[in-house]
Amino acid sequence: MSAGFGTGFHATPTGTVDASAYERFTGRWSRLFIPAVLADIAPGSRVLDVSTGTGEAALMALPIVGVSGFVVGADISADMVSIARTKASAASTAEERAVTFEVQDAAQLSLGRTFDLAVSLFDSLNYILDPAALRSAFRRVYAHLVTGGVFAFDLNSLYALSHDLFSQTNFHGPVQHIWTAHWDRELRRCRVDMEFTVKDRETGELRHFTETHVQRAYTVPEITQWLGEAGFVKVECFGNYGTRPPGPKSDRLLFVCERG
Ligand SMILES: C[S@@+](CC[C@H](N)C(=O)[O-])C[C@H]1O[C@@H](n2cnc3c(N)ncnc32)[C@H](O)[C@@H]1O
Numbered sequence: 001m002s003a004g005f006g007t008g009f010h011a012t013p014t015g016t017v018d019a020s021a022y023e024r025f026t027g028r029w030s031r032l033f034i035p036a037v038l039a040d041i042a043p044g045s046r047v048l049d050v051s052t053g054t055g056e057a058a059l060m061a062l063p064i065v066g067v068s069g070f071v072v073g074a075d076i077s078a079d080m081v082s083i084a085r086t087k088a089s090a091a092s093t094a095e096e097r098a099v100t101f102e103v104q105d106a107a108q109l110s111l112g113r114t115f116d117l118a119v120s121l122f123d124s125l126n127y128i129l130d131p132a133a134l135r136s137a138f139r140r141v142y143a144h145l146v147t148g149g150v151f152a153f154d155l156n157s158l159y160a161l162s163h164d165l166f167s168q169t170n171f172h173g174p175v176q177h178i179w180t181a182h183w184d185r186e187l188r189r190c191r192v193d194m195e196f197t198v199k200d201r202e203t204g205e206l207r208h209f210t211e212t213h214v215q216r217a218y219t220v221p222e223i224t225q226w227l228g229e230a231g232f233v234k235v236e237c238f239g240n241y242g243t244r245p246p247g248p249k250s251d252r253l254l255f256v257c258e259r260g
Pocket of ligand 1: 051106122125
């Protein structure tokens with residue numbers, strides 16, 4: 001996978017981020033919270049999924065918006081986009097025409113269309129390590145929304161990234177892992193060294209690989225300020241996918257705002 005400067009979801013010395021393993025293991029978690037974020041869309045809605053990964057949110061939006069709407073998923077990783085496109089081609093022919101996937105950096109997003117809803121889910125924006133690039137991504141999303149259009153995204157909190165929540169093991173199921181997290185207080189970055197063992201669906205053979213992911217922690221006040229500077233209004237932040245503002249130990253932050 002190729003990734004732009006300043007992104008933490010990147011190739012490692014020992015291998016590349018494995019999009020197919022992501023689809024089997026991590027993508028399934030994003031399915032759990034996507035319906036809440038898509039609750040307000042309707043037939044005819046135009047939906048943008050920034051950092052779409054393997055296209056989960058985009059493809060869940062597709063049957064709701066139907067052929068009178070459209071969905072675009074954009075991701076910096078060509079491998080992720082390739083899987084998303086393959087999944088889209090399994091959708092019905094009519095719906096398939098209503099979704100497209102593009103390889104694009106969120107900080108330079110340029111799609112030539114406007115949308116009613118933009119989402120960026122599953123802590124994708126934490127992978128943008130350079131604050132200037134994240135602010136640029138906010139401006140680019142703003143430019144792609146109609147007036148009153150909504151932008152919703154979730155982030156891992158400073159608490160989650162700095163309190164070792166990503167040192168984890170899982171020895172069950174087809175994708176097993178050992179993750180070790182390292183927090184850099186100065187740079188506010190969490191590097192997670194990941195070892196995976198994946199069982200091949202057909203042969204049952206085990207495949208081992210490693211990845212390194214780096215995420216940057218952003219605070220609620222700085223995100224709120226940057227969204228405001230980009231032109232967003234009605235900025236709200238909720239902790240842990242609930243309906244309340246985040247507390248000091250919330251590990252996930254959901255931001256929702258509108259294009260003014
Ligand atoms: C944890 S995955 C989430 C994918 C998807 N949103 C989901 O819910 O499954 C993070 C995604 O962000 C993408 N990404 C990282 N930096 C990016 C950037 N600067 N622009 C666009 N996508 C980016 C990665 O390629 C990866 O697909």
